[in-house]
Each structure stands twice: as C-alpha cells, then as structure tokens.
Amino acid sequence: MKKIWKTIFYIPVFLFRIVLHLIWGLFKIALVVFILLAGFNLYAQNSDSQLAKSITSTKNDIVRYLTNNNTNVTTDTYSYYTGIKWPSNTATIYIGSTNQALHSAYQTAIQNWNDTGVFTFTITDDASNADIVASDTSDSNSEAAGLTETERNVLTNQMTHATITLNSYYLIENPYYGYTTDRIIHTAEHELGHAIGLDHDDSEISVMQSAGSYYGIQQTDINKVASLYTT
Ligand SMILES: [Zn+2]
Known part of the structure; x- marks a missing residue:
C-alpha cells in the first residue's frame, strides 16, 4: 500500500x-x-x-x-540680462571645438549670422583674447544640448565675454535624440544668438525658440539683432 x-x-x-x-x-x-x-x-x-x-x-x-520616450532635449542653459549687448555689432570668436562635426557646425552658423549683415563674427586663433569662446563637451548629466554663459560690465550692461558649449552627448553621440546636421547647425546659431544678446522667443517661428534646433535664423531674429544694435 x-x-x-x-x-x-x-x-x-x-x-x-x-x-x-x-x-x-x-x-x-x-x-x-x-x-x-x-x-x-x-x-x-x-x-x-x-x-x-x-x-x-x-x-x-x-x-x-x-x-519617458521623450527624445526632445528641450532646454539649453544660458544667462540673459535685458538689453545686454556687445559695444558694437561685431565680436571675435575662437572655435575651440575639436569635434569635427561641431567645429564645422560652428563655422556654418557663424557664416549664416554674418550673411544677415546685422552682426559680424570674426574668427580668431587667439583663445585668450577672443570675445566669445565656442567649444564642446560630452555631458549626460546635463539636460541641455547647449550652454551659453555671458559676462558683462554691470554699469554699462555691455558684454565682456561669452562662452558657448555644445553638448556632443545629445548632438552627436546618441542618434536616439535625432539631431541631424541641420538641427546641430540651428543649435549653434541659437547659442550664438544668446551670445550676441537674444533671449528665448516661443511666440513665433524663430531660431531662438527654447527648443532651440528646429528653425534656423529667421527675419524676426535678424530684426531683433538689428534693433538691439541700433538703439
Ligand atoms: Zn536658448
């Protein structure tokens, strides 16, 4: 059993x-x-x-x-003071970026701004005397694809120095974020916009939309720079 x-x-x-x-x-x-x-x-x-x-x-x-599945890096980090600008509509810029794609994006963005006629960047090899220093970093902890810091003379509200940093982590290294060559150039144009005194503008189609990479330099952006440097 x-x-x-x-x-x-x-x-x-x-x-x-x-x-x-x-x-x-x-x-x-x-x-x-x-x-x-x-x-x-x-x-x-x-x-x-x-x-x-x-x-x-x-x-x-x-x-x-x-x-989340949000692939938009919607922010950049920048410093802005109302009415801040360079003493005249011209500044020297040193491109310290060693990443070839970002270096050429800077060159194209500079050329595009110069073509507008309202502001002239002059590329210099002298980093220590350049008004603006443009470089890059790879930072996954930053939510920003770009960063612009400006220094000013508080008495005159005139810029004395600006530093632009493009974040290759989003722009180059991770295709996941969908940055095309055009969007990278727009990002460079956007940061250059901050470096010459422009604030964000989400009210219209503009290179200065806070999303920062969908549009290139528009007539409205040109008008703003023109009026900033004629007043
Ligand atoms: Zn911005």
Whole structure:
C-alpha cells in the first residue's frame, strides 16, 4: 500500500522540487545582479574615472528610456540680462571645438549670422583674447544640448565675454535624440544668438525658440539683432 502511494506521488513531488529549485536559483541570480548593480552605482557616484562616467551615462540612458520616450532635449542653459549687448555689432570668436562635426557646425552658423549683415563674427586663433569662446563637451548629466554663459560690465550692461558649449552627448553621440546636421547647425546659431544678446522667443517661428534646433535664423531674429544694435 505504502509503495503505491509513493509511486503515485513520485512525479508531482519530483516536479515540485524542480520548480522550487528553479525559483531559488532565480532568486540567487537576482540577488547577485542587484548587489553588482548597487556596487557599480556606488562606484560611479564616488569616482571620476572614465568607467564611472560611462556607468552613469548608461544608467541615465536606461532610466530615461524606462521613464519617458521623450527624445526632445528641450532646454539649453544660458544667462540673459535685458538689453545686454556687445559695444558694437561685431565680436571675435575662437572655435575651440575639436569635434569635427561641431567645429564645422560652428563655422556654418557663424557664416549664416554674418550673411544677415546685422552682426559680424570674426574668427580668431587667439583663445585668450577672443570675445566669445565656442567649444564642446560630452555631458549626460546635463539636460541641455547647449550652454551659453555671458559676462558683462554691470554699469554699462555691455558684454565682456561669452562662452558657448555644445553638448556632443545629445548632438552627436546618441542618434536616439535625432539631431541631424541641420538641427546641430540651428543649435549653434541659437547659442550664438544668446551670445550676441537674444533671449528665448516661443511666440513665433524663430531660431531662438527654447527648443532651440528646429528653425534656423529667421527675419524676426535678424530684426531683433538689428534693433538691439541700433538703439
Ligand atoms: Zn536658448
């Protein structure tokens, strides 16, 4: 009798054991993965190494992917004071960008502004004496595709120096964000716009829309620069 029961229950008990074994195995793997990820994260937060940076940027990509599918980097960071401008409608600019695509985007953007006739940038090789320094960085922690910082003489509200930084992390390295050559040039034109005294304008089609890369220099932008430098 005992033997019959044993035979009947043998298969379900055997299967139950296998399932239990599998669950325990999966739990152990999950625990090891969790400890490894926590360790990586701790290391990334406490180190400045290249590996730490790539761990952080991979983590940011995963979090960004899981939390939203918004591929628009809608902001740039800039400093602006009403009425701020250069003493005249001309400034020297040093292109310090070593990334070839960004370097040529700067050149095209400068040429496009110069073609408007309302402002003239002169490219210089002298970084330390340039009015504007244009460079790039790769920063996954910044939400901004571009950054412009301006310094001014507070008494005259005239610009004394400007620094433009394009973020290659969004513009070049991650096709996910969809930056075409045109949008990269528009971003450079937009930051140059800040560097000569323009604020954001979301009320019309403008290179100065806060989204910053969908439109090139428009007549309204030209008019604004013209009026800024004639008053
Ligand atoms: Zn902007």
